[in-house]
Amino acid sequence: MSVTGFIGRVLLSSIFIKSGLDHLENPDPIVRAAKGAEIPEPELAVKANSAVMVGAGALLALGIAPRLASTALAVSLVPTTVIGHPFWDKQGQERQHQQIHFMKNLALFGALLAIGSRK
Template identity: 45%
Template structure:
């Protein structure tokens, strides 16, 4: 792997990882409105589910940023984005057009994050 490719690999893991570490920490320590979204899914303990998912994102993000098992961390983060996206950004349920647009943007953003995570997972050096 060239020096430029290696640096880009490290920077991409750092950028993705810190994003998940920060947002996961926020969800784990301050679940707030996320609990209502999780409750809409019929989860028995939505606050615990939000905190657990946030902690998983924070741990996976930290591992990815630090280069610790980056392939496993990236794939774990992909898995954590699925419930987050379904519970938190159900644009198909929104009646207000602006709310629908905002949630659709978040779904597309998460799709982009999934793409970045899959690229990390597919790297030979991961």
């Protein structure tokens, strides 16, 4: 494993670990968004998604099962992105703000796909 590959995995995984821990510590805003999107069992869904982010993020950072970890993180990004950043429902500055976050998540998704496709 190269040093740059290690650093890249650690940096990429850091956003998932931090977000997952934040959502476990303060789940209310995320649970409200999940309820608004009519997600069944929103509290459980938020806890499960947050646990995947922390667990798979740690595995990815450590280089343990990176294909599985990156796949799990990519899957967790789908509801996070669609529910958390619905720019199509917003106007003005809020639309721009949400669109930036939506696009950032697409970039993260792409990075995870790249890692998951490595041998």
